[in-house]
Amino acid sequence: MFDRDTASRSLGIELLEAGDGQATVRMRVTAEMVNGHGMTHGGFVFLLADTAFACACNSHGPVTVAAGADISFLAATREGDLLTAYAQERATKGRSGIYDVTVTCDGDVVAEFRGRSRQLAVEKKP
Numbered sequence: 001m002f003d004r005d006t007a008s009r010s011l012g013i014e015l016l017e018a019g020d021g022q023a024t025v026r027m028r029v030t031a032e033m034v035n036g037h038g039m040t041h042g043g044f045v046f047l048l049a050d051t052a053f054a055c056a057c058n059s060h061g062p063v064t065v066a067a068g069a070d071i072s073f074l075a076a077t078r079e080g081d082l083l084t085a086y087a088q089e090r091a092t093k094g095r096s097g098i099y100d101v102t103v104t105c106d107g108d109v110v111a112e113f114r115g116r117s118r119q120l121a122v123e124k125k126p
Helices: 006-010 042-057
Strands: 014-019 022-028 064-073 082-093 096-105 108-119
Touching (some): 022 042, 042 064, 042 082, 082 108
Antiparallel strands (some): 014 022, 022 082, 064 108, 096 108
C-alpha cells in the first residue's frame, strides 16, 4: 500500500517498518512545511501520523481506511527536524479498530494521534 501512496512519498516520508498492527515512518521537515510562526505546520505532523496509522491498520491485509482521527500537539518542531511516528494497534472488533500514534523528534514526544479504522466490506460475487 505505501508503495502506491504518492502523497506521503512526495513529502519524503519513509516507511521504516510495518506489520502485526504496527508501523514506523519518518519525515524530515522542509522549508515548505513551515508555517508563518517558523514552526512545522500541524497539517504535516497530522499527515505523518496518519501515514503511520494507515500502514499499521493495513498491515493485516484487508483494505482498511480511516473512520476518524484526532491529534494533540505537545511541542513545536522546525525546519530540518526529523520526525518519527510510531503506530500501534490498541483494539479491534469486527471491522473496526483503534490505533495510537506517537510522533517524536529527537526522542521527545511532540504529538499524540488516535485513529479509528474501518475495514472495507468484501464484495461477494453472485
